[in-house]
Amino acid sequence: MRVVDLLNFAWQVVRGSLARTLLILLAMGIGVAAVVVVTALGEGARLYVANQFGSLGSNLIIVLPGRSDTAGALPGVLVGKTPRDLTLDDALALKRSHAVRRFAPLVIGAGDVRSGARSRETPVLGSTAELMDIRHMEMAQGRFLPEGDPRHSQPVCVIGAKVASELFGSRPALGEWVRVGDRRFRVIGIMATQGESLGSNTDEIVIVPLAAAQALFNTEALFRVLVEAKSREQIPDAKADVEEIIRLRHEGERDVTVITQDAVLATFDRILNALTLTVASIAAISLAVAGILIMNVMLIAVTQRRREIGLLKALGATGQQIRLLFFTEALLLASGGAAAGLAVGELGRSIVSQVYPAIPFQAPWWALVAAPATALITAVLFTVAPARRAAMLDPVQALSRR
Amino acid sequence: MIRLTGIARTFLVGGEEVHALCAVNLAITRGEYLSIMGPSGSGKSTLLNIIGLLDRPNAGTYELDQRDVTALTDDELARVRREKIGFVFQFFHLVPRLTAVQNIELPMVLAGIDPAERRQRLARLLGEYSLEERANHRPDQLSGGQCQRVAIARAMAMGPTVILADEPTGNLDRHTGQEVLSVLERVHHNGGTVVIVTHDPEIGARSHRRLRMLDGAIVSDEKG
Numbered sequence: 001m002r003v004v005d006l007l008n009f010a011w012q013v014v015r016g017s018l019a020r021t022l023l024i025l026l027a028m029g030i031g032v033a034a035v036v037v038v039t040a041l042g043e044g045a046r047l048y049v050a051n052q053f054g055s056l057g058s059n060l061i062i063v064l065p066g067r068s069d070t071a072g073a074l075p076g077v078l079v080g081k082t083p084r085d086l087t088l089d090d091a092l093a094l095k096r097s098h099a100v101r102r103f104a105p106l107v108i109g110a111g112d113v114r115s116g117a118r119s120r121e122t123p124v125l126g127s128t129a130e131l132m133d134i135r136h137m138e139m140a141q142g143r144f145l146p147e148g149d150p151r152h153s154q155p156v157c158v159i160g161a162k163v164a165s166e167l168f169g170s171r172p173a174l175g176e177w178v179r180v181g182d183r184r185f186r187v188i189g190i191m192a193t194q195g196e197s198l199g200s201n202t203d204e205i206v207i208v209p210l211a212a213a214q215a216l217f218n219t220e221a222l223f224r225v226l227v228e229a230k231s232r233e234q235i236p237d238a239k240a241d242v243e244e245i246i247r248l249r250h251e252g253e254r255d256v257t258v259i260t261q262d263a264v265l266a267t268f269d270r271i272l273n274a275l276t277l278t279v280a281s282i283a284a285i286s287l288a289v290a291g292i293l294i295m296n297v298m299l300i301a302v303t304q305r306r307r308e309i310g311l312l313k314a315l316g317a318t319g320q321q322i323r324l325l326f327f328t329e330a331l332l333l334a335s336g337g338a339a340a341g342l343a344v345g346e347l348g349r350s351i352v353s354q355v356y357p358a359i360p361f362q363a364p365w366w367a368l369v370a371a372p373a374t375a376l377i378t379a380v381l382f383t384v385a386p387a388r389r390a391a392m393l394d395p396v397q398a399l400s401r402r
Numbered sequence: 403m404i405r406l407t408g409i410a411r412t413f414l415v416g417g418e419e420v421h422a423l424c425a426v427n428l429a430i431t432r433g434e435y436l437s438i439m440g441p442s443g444s445g446k447s448t449l450l451n452i453i454g455l456l457d458r459p460n461a462g463t464y465e466l467d468q469r470d471v472t473a474l475t476d477d478e479l480a481r482v483r484r485e486k487i488g489f490v491f492q493f494f495h496l497v498p499r500l501t502a503v504q505n506i507e508l509p510m511v512l513a514g515i516d517p518a519e520r521r522q523r524l525a526r527l528l529g530e531y532s533l534e535e536r537a538n539h540r541p542d543q544l545s546g547g548q549c550q551r552v553a554i555a556r557a558m559a560m561g562p563t564v565i566l567a568d569e570p571t572g573n574l575d576r577h578t579g580q581e582v583l584s585v586l587e588r589v590h591h592n593g594g595t596v597v598i599v600t601h602d603p604e605i606g607a608r609s610h611r612r613l614r615m616l617d618g619a620i621v622s623d624e625k626g
Contacts, residue, residue, distance in 0.1 A: 005511045016499035311495045314456060315509045315556075316484020318477040395456045399495065 028337020036345025042276025085221035097241035126213020142189030153209035291378030310398025334379030488557030
């Protein structure tokens with residue numbers, strides 16, 4: 001029997017009982033679509049987190065004061081308590097490591113920012129010129145903080161796009177003076193809109209030189225130090241160096257926490273991957289259910305089409321041909337369902353993407369392969385028994401009944 | 403052409419052995435027009451099924467075209483059936499979702515015959531059995547007589563050695579039955595071998611060789 005004839009015959013059967021066909025397509029389609037959508041959600045979350053970490057800077061090592069045994073938490077969440085502060089001198093000592101390209105000490109606090117009659121409360125960040133490169137920041141106008149000795153500061157500041165528009169409206173902000181707390185700063189730069197990255201929005205902050213921030217908040221202690229390793233390969237070396245340098249400066253005590261961006265990212269990656277796989281497997285169960293539906297329908301078909309099977313045998317169909325007819329029918333139904341499922345899944349994915357444009361929802365390639373493949377394989381597996389039963393049917397008995 | 407020697411067939415019905423055929427000997431030569439008559443349960447359908455290779459005898463040998471087909475596997479039997487046997491059934495047994503022409507094509511599809519060759523044969527068969535106008539109708543749109551003509555055309559599609567008809571007129575009115583019978587007789591006139599199982603003595607009388615069966619045995623074999 002020719003393949004074309006086989007397909008044609010199965011097509012006639014599938015077309016002949018439309019309601020039955022649509023129901024199977026629906027079941028298979030839901031299964032495949034569920035896998036596609038669920039994996040797209042998981043993968044989207046994973047990519048989102050990866051992007052967020054990427055926008056934070058590359059080859060990044062974060063030094064926090066205080067020792068914490070909790071690993072893999074968000075860098076913004078960890079607040080360690082320690083008797084010994086992390087100071088600017090600690091940070092400056094990190095220059096000694098060959099694996100460190102640059103670093104930026106950070107002081108953070110909230111301040112009242114005023115220009116004329118307008119004022120608003122914003123996070124105020126104290127740092128150095130290196131912060132811009134480490135955090136991959138971009139300027140919309142003007143320039144970033146000037147280079148120079150971090151112990152001394154000029155009265156200048158860089159403001160976020162939103163802060164600029166709120167304080168100055170449509171007036172040019174560059175060169176204007178703003179008052180932060182009890183100090184005055186000249187605006188020398190406005191940051192480009194970068195969007196949110198892991199909770200800190202550069203649109204809504206004011207950045208002042210480190211020494212100014214220390215004076216403003218009356219503290220010597222650093223909030224943290226961002227360190228950039230020279231390359232991805234040197235991250236472990238840089239991390240070891242940082243730990244060792246600070247331990248020596250802190251009289252042999254390990255009282256800082258050093259987190260590498262990679263380690264955090266890898267943890268997130270693992271968690272989200274596991275989550276995606278788990279949820280995808282649950283969705284795949286619906287495919288197995290669809291397979292059972294196919295088996296059910298095929299078993300009914302064998303009973304309903306007894307006469308036809310008997311006739312085919314009388315006309316010279318071998319057992320092999322009968323089995324092939326049933327498998328072709330099942331495969332046709334399953335591939336139709338898989339195609340419908342992929343289409344519906346893609347539709348669902350694009351709808352979710354419309355609702356949450358920030359998250360790059362995209363079903364991973366393995367899901368796009370595995371979902372239809374699972375549909376086809378379950379269809380074939382669940383057709384083995386009905387096809388066998390059909391092939392073993394006794395033609396005399398099958399034909400004798402009306 | 404067909405030679406049955408000592409064919410026996412027993413069924414188990416409710417734990418009891420029923421002898422449907424006991425030691426039947428029968429030879430059919432090419433071009434014969436033969437009828438098998440007898441009361442219900444006399445074994446005529448069983449005999450037809452065995453000749454048609456749908457059923458296997460418990461004992462005896464069956465030679466078809468000088469070949470012993472008693473010991474063939476199921477798949478081999480299917481192939482012999484496809485090439486050499488044409489069935490015509492009382493209830494037509496057309497596939498309801500297929501058109502007349504698709505039904506006639508079915509044995510050729512199963513045999514994997516080239517589509518061009520199939521089209522040629524179909525055109526000839528449709529003409530021969532006056533089915534051109536109904537070619538694309540489905541069985542539920544055809545009359546009983548037309549259905550049986552489609553079934554005969556289907557049986558003839560592979561150019562079989564023998565046509566086996568089990569009560570071919572049993573489900574038709576008298577007039578249509580006569581018509582179908584004359585179609586079968588035309589097959590015979592064109593050199594085909596036709597075996598008809600029937601209850602109807604009138605149909606039996608029209609055939610050239612008449613077997614009577616009783617309790618699984620051939621009790622008379624008249625020619626002429």
